[in-house]
Structures are given as C-alpha cells and as structure tokens.
Amino acid sequence: MAKNNSKEHSRSNAKTKAILEGAMQEFLAHGYAAASMDKIAKAAQVSKATIYSHFDDKEQLFSAVIQDLVKDKFQAVMSLQEHQSLEQDPKQVLSQIAINMLSNAKKDQTFQNFMRIILGESGRFPELAQTYVRSLAKPAIDTLSHYLQSHPNLKLGDSEAAARIVIGTLVYFVILQEMLHGKDILPLENDRLVNALTDLIVKYQP
Amino acid sequence: MAKNNSKEHSRSNAKTKAILEGAMQEFLAHGYAAASMDKIAKAAQVSKATIYSHFDDKEQLFSAVIQDLVKDKFQAVMSLQEHQSLEQDPKQVLSQIAINMLSNAKKDQTFQNFMRIILGESGRFPELAQTYVRSLAKPAIDTLSHYLQSHPNLKLGDSEAAARIVIGTLVYFVILQEMLHGKDILPLENDRLVNALTDLIVKYQP
DNA sequence: GTCTATACATCGATAGAC
DNA sequence: GTCTATCGATGTATAGAC
Numbered sequence: 001m002a003k004n005n006s007k008e009h010s011r012s013n014a015k016t017k018a019i020l021e022g023a024m025q026e027f028l029a030h031g032y033a034a035a036s037m038d039k040i041a042k043a044a045q046v047s048k049a050t051i052y053s054h055f056d057d058k059e060q061l062f063s064a065v066i067q068d069l070v071k072d073k074f075q076a077v078m079s080l081q082e083h084q085s086l087e088q089d090p091k092q093v094l095s096q097i098a099i100n101m102l103s104n105a106k107k108d109q110t111f112q113n114f115m116r117i118i119l120g121e122s123g124r125f126p127e128l129a130q131t132y133v134r135s136l137a138k139p140a141i142d143t144l145s146h147y148l149q150s151h152p153n154l155k156l157g158d159s160e161a162a163a164r165i166v167i168g169t170l171v172y173f174v175i176l177q178e179m180l181h182g183k184d185i186l187p188l189e190n191d192r193l194v195n196a197l198t199d200l201i202v203k204y205q206p
Numbered sequence: 207m208a209k210n211n212s213k214e215h216s217r218s219n220a221k222t223k224a225i226l227e228g229a230m231q232e233f234l235a236h237g238y239a240a241a242s243m244d245k246i247a248k249a250a251q252v253s254k255a256t257i258y259s260h261f262d263d264k265e266q267l268f269s270a271v272i273q274d275l276v277k278d279k280f281q282a283v284m285s286l287q288e289h290q291s292l293e294q295d296p297k298q299v300l301s302q303i304a305i306n307m308l309s310n311a312k313k314d315q316t317f318q319n320f321m322r323i324i325l326g327e328s329g330r331f332p333e334l335a336q337t338y339v340r341s342l343a344k345p346a347i348d349t350l351s352h353y354l355q356s357h358p359n360l361k362l363g364d365s366e367a368a369a370r371i372v373i374g375t376l377v378y379f380v381i382l383q384e385m386l387h388g389k390d391i392l393p394l395e396n397d398r399l400v401n402a403l404t405d406l407i408v409k410y411q412p
Numbered sequence: 413g414t415c416t417a418t419a420c421a422t423c424g425a426t427a428g429a430c
Numbered sequence: 431g432t433c434t435a436t437c438g439a440t441g442t443a444t445a446g447a448c
Contacts, residue, residue, distance in 0.1 A: 015413085031326065033239035037442060047415050052443065113329060119385065120237065120326015123319060126387045133388035141392065160394065161402030168378030169371045179325065181332045182339035186347065188366065196367030200406045221431085243424060253433050258425065260431095 016054050018044045023051075024065045028113040032062055032121050066128045069114050070135045076104065076111075077136055081143045090151050094198040097144075098170055102190050105174045112179050141167055148201070157206050169197050222260050224250045229257075230271045234319040238268055238327050272334045275320050276341045282310065282317075283342055287349045296357050297408045303350075304376055304400045311380045318385050347373055354407070363412050375403050 022044025026035040037058060041048040055061040080100050084093050105111055122129035145163035148156055156162045173193055177183040228250025232241040243264060247254040261267040286306050290299050311317055328335035351369035354362055362368045379399055383389040 013413095031237070031239060031330075033237060036440080038440080048442090049416085049444075050414055053413065058442070116326050116329055119381070120322050122386050123322055124237075129386040130388065130391060133382060133386050133391045137382055137386075137388065138392050156402075157405065158398055158402045161399050162406075164379060164394065164399060165371065165375045165403055165406065168375040170374075172374030172378050173370065175325070176339060176343055180328050180335040180339050180343075182336065182343065185336060185339045186344050188370065192364055193367050193370060196362075196364045197371055199363065200368075200371065200410060203411065204406060205409065205411070219431095242422075244422080254424085255426075255434085256432055264424065 015046060015050060019046060019051055019054055019061070020065060020068060022046075023061050024069065027062060027065055027117065028110060031117060032124075063125070063128060066117070066125075067131060070131055073111065073114065074135055074139070076108075077140050078143070080104070081140070081147070084147060086147075086151050090153055091198050091202045093147075094166070094201060095194055098166070098194045098197065099190065101170055102174065102194070106178055112174075115175075116179065137167075154202070154204075155206055156201070156204055162201060166197060166201065169193070221252060221256060225252060225257055225260055225267070226271060226274060228252075229267050230275065233268060233271055233323065234316060237323060238330075269331070269334060272323070272331075273337060276337055279317060279320065280341055280345070282314075283346050284349070286310070287346070287353070290353060292353075292357050296359055297404050299353075300372070300404045300407060301400055304372070304403065305396065307376055308380065308396050308400070312384055318380075321381075322385065343373075360408070360410075361412055362407070362410055368407060372403060372407065375399070 019040070022042075023035075023040045025043050026040045029035070030039075037048055037051060040061075041051055044051070051061065055064065080097055084097070118129060118132045141160070141163045144166060145160045148154055148162050149159035170193075173188075176186060177188070225246070228248075229241075229246045231249050232246045235241070236245075243254055243257060246267075247257055250257070257267065261270065286303055290303070324335060324338045347366070347369045350372060351366045354360055354368050355365035376399075379394075382392060383394070
C-alpha cells in the first residue's frame, strides 16, 4: 500500500485539513508569491512550525492546495454535461450546458481566482498547469466532443475541433467579462453569445 | 499643455527607458509580487534610489510597464487584420488571419508572459486588466466584427457574437496548448482548428 | 506533534553625500 | 539627478521547550 506523496504524513489530521483550507484562502486571495506563511498560519489557526511539520515548504503546500482545488472543480465542471440524452434537441441541450456553465462561472469567485492562479503561475509551475489541462480541460472537451460526435442530428466534420470552439468561446467570454472586468467596456448578453454559438453548431451542413 | 501622469518626469531620459526595460524584464519573468526592486535596479543598471526618483513606488512602475506593453502589443494585434478586402474569399481571409494570429502568439514568449500577468494580476489590478480589454481585446473584436458584418457573402445573424466566437476560440487554444503546456496532453493541429472554425462561419445559413 | 522564539535573508523605500 | 548606505518591516524556515 503506497503512501501517496511528499512527506510521511498523509495521515490527514484535522490539522492538515485546517492548514490546507487556510492556505487555499490565502493563495486564492493574494497569489503564490504574495501569500505569506505567517498569514496562512493565522488563517489556519496553527503555528507556522506546525505547517512545516506537515509540508516540506511553501511550494509543496501550494502544490497540494492546487491539486485539491482541481479535484473540487472537476465535480462542478463534469456535472454540467451529465445526463444529456441523444434524443433531445441538440440546440436545447447545448444551450443549457452553455448557460449553466456561464452562470456557474460568473457567480463562483473561487473559480475565477483559481483560474487566475493557474494562468498566472503557469510559467513557474508548469506541472500544475498540466494538472489543470489533464483533469479539467481535457475531460470537458472529450465529453462534449463525444456528444457532438454521436448525436444523429449533427453532421460536424470535426467534432473535436467543434468542442474546442464551444468551450474556448465560453471560457474566453468569462475571462473577458468577469475576470478582466470587461463587461462595461464590451457588453454582451449571455443569451446572444449562446444563441449565436449553438446556431453555428446546430445549423452546420458540410 | 498637460503633462501626462504620475510624477513631473515624463522628461523621458535614457534612464527612464532603461528602468522601464529592466522592470519589464523582471515583471514578465517573475510576476508582480516576486519581482524585486533590487533586481530591477540591477537589470536596468541604475541604483534603486534612481528608480524611486522616476517612479512613485513599485505599483506605479508596474502600471507604467503594463501600459507600455499594451501599446506595443496593440500594433502586433491590429496589423493582423489590416488590409482585408471585401472582395476576397472570406474563407481564405479568415484562415489567414487565424493562422497568423496563432503562429505569432505561439512564438512570442513575451506575449505569453504578458497575458499571464494580465490574467494573474487582474484581481489585484483591475484597472490594468481593463486597459487590456479596452486597448487590445475590444479593437480586435470590433475590427473583426465589422469585417464579418460588411462582407456581402456572409449572412451571420449576429456579427459581434461571431467575432467573439472566432477570437475566443483562438485565444483559448493558445492558452491551452502553449501557456498551460497542454499540447502533449491535448494535441490538435492548428489547421484542423482553423479549418473547422472558418467552415462554421463561412457556411452558416440563417 | 505543536508551540514560542528566533535566525537570517530580503523586501520596499529613504536619507544624505556628491 | 544619481549614487551608497541603511532603515524598519516582513519573508521563509528552524531550534528547542513541552
């Protein structure tokens, strides 16, 4: 039975959990470099030395926090695409998926801060960026691609590329409107984007 | 005649330029919080005190660097869409724009680091994020939207939404493949994406 | 195991000589 | 204007008591 990683402590106390939660709060609020171990200790209500008895150093704690967040967000992302029957109207199915994704992403400040960190630190923590790609982006794209591929009413030439188009459109919309605070500069209703997007997909004829 | 901003010195010496270049290098490499004024001074080959005689503090220096970068990148982004005649085949025009944008973004490490900072710091520097939206994203979207709107062979119902789809697809592709190091996890050829995307736009029938 | 106290480096920013 | 030298605060990490 293999222990999982880092130190000998995945004996997962309440302390470990408290540390991870405090660290998550601080990293999400201030980013990696600007988050301090002192503030994390205070947020977790433990001493700094206790943190270092559970995690090797700041980098490893950060890595553990991000991997926890990826796991959390996996549920949320995947649940959006579940239970989609091939018998329903694809225009309605796609619209519903898109609208749910947009409204979820927009109200979830934790998700936006999570994306900020993944993107902002992707140069210094490439393996964490790849964890995001492998565990969140790829499953979302693969699931949607499979749906587009197998629906009898859709005749898309390249379902994988089409899935990239749908998800890229939605994610960049959230980035521009919410994360980059662009909604007053570039206003656009959710419905207009979703309608144009699903129309392009559904009405496509090779 | 109004001086432009910050201090009384937009008397733009060689020193000011050296400071901005050194600061750009350090901020792009390490992000805002992890970049130090000492390292910036060394990179610019001036003393730290000289920096503070040209800029109020670290935040203001950062802001000046980002605004310089936005100006630089504006040229690059806009030149991609220029000189597109309404008489050419839109499929070819759009493909060319998309291919140029992808190949430029992929080889420009400075651009990728610039995007990392804009996104990563958008929570703590919302006004800089909005500068990006106003000066880069909006012009790109408006220009493309106007092209899609006015081309006689295209019958898109919502040109603005269509422009968002095109640009969102391309930007998220660069984010996933390059910035997040996903190209080995989610491989996809440029041409397949561009072809699927331009096909959707060009073959659309209301 | 968890704490307090502290070591030691580096941070942003400034004083004062020239 | 630009430098050297330095301030006080804060950073990560650890030693040692319990």
